[in-house]
Amino acid sequence: MKKKLFLFDIDGVLAKVGLKPPLDYWKIAIQKHFEIETSISDIYNVGKTDKAILVEMLAVKGITNPNEEKLRKSLEDVGKLGAQYIEQHGATAIAGSGEFAAALKNNNYVGLLTGNCQERALAKIKKLGLLETFSPVIGAFGEEAEKRSDLVEIAMTDAEKKTSIVFAKSDVYIIGDTVRDVWCAKEACVKVIAVATGPESFEALEKEKSDFIFRDFNDISTMIEKVLK
Numbered sequence: 001m002k003k004k005l006f007l008f009d010i011d012g013v014l015a016k017v018g019l020k021p022p023l024d025y026w027k028i029a030i031q032k033h034f035e036i037e038t039s040i041s042d043i044y045n046v047g048k049t050d051k052a053i054l055v056e057m058l059a060v061k062g063i064t065n066p067n068e069e070k071l072r073k074s075l076e077d078v079g080k081l082g083a084q085y086i087e088q089h090g091a092t093a094i095a096g097s098g099e100f101a102a103a104l105k106n107n108n109y110v111g112l113l114t115g116n117c118q119e120r121a122l123a124k125i126k127k128l129g130l131l132e133t134f135s136p137v138i139g140a141f142g143e144e145a146e147k148r149s150d151l152v153e154i155a156m157t158d159a160e161k162k163t164s165i166v167f168a169k170s171d172v173y174i175i176g177d178t179v180r181d182v183w184c185a186k187e188a189c190v191k192v193i194a195v196a197t198g199p200e201s202f203e204a205l206e207k208e209k210s211d212f213i214f215r216d217f218n219d220i221s222t223m224i225e226k227v228l229k
């Protein structure tokens with residue numbers, strides 16, 4: 001049987017969102033490299049890549065064509081600060097999602113497609129005890145594209161390199177918790193499994209017409225049965 005590739009979002013799918021205490025990594029990085037004051041609260045950041053978040057925060061302050069080198073350094077800092085934060089404060093798992101990934105991995109491939117920079121993404125995966133499930137690390141991360149849907153092609157190329165399998169788009173699934181994950185999958189012509197375990201409601205997700213939609217990861221065997229049917 002043809003193998004499928006399941007690409008997991010992290011925030012709202014594998015890890016609970018809402019940092020305590022809150023830390024505005026983007027603001028700190030922008031302050032250091034662009035020397036201006038910004039705030040994450042100036043924009044709606046849910047479902048966006050770290051690169052898109054920085055670009056939008058800068059645009060709010062009138063910087064519409066940011067210096068690439070400063071942007072790259074800012075992203076590096078967001079990755080580092082994010083990883084340090086997770087080291088210190090940990091990450092909270094969303095019940096069942098790690099088990100869902102492990103179950104899918106039995107006969108298929110799993111990877112990550114996240115707006116988080118790779119360093120902070122992997123710090124979360126490690127803290128959640130999911131490093132083995134997601135090894136080898138396949139996927140695409142928040143410093144690699146501004147537009148979320150551009151991450152799909154990057155993740156598929158990475159998957160091909162690491163598994164020697166050329167996945168058809170019809171065999172690639174995104175598991176996400178926001179309408180932006182659904183849009184991302186549709187734009188990239190891959191499938192999407194929406195799960196309402198993040199900040200956006202089931203009803204909001206339902207309107208976007210995913211291939212599959214679930215309220216949570218509480219009934220993994222039913223999920224597996226439906227998705228792999």
Ligand SMILES: [Mg+2]
Pocket residue numbers: 009010011012013047176177178198
């Ligand atoms: Mg998410």
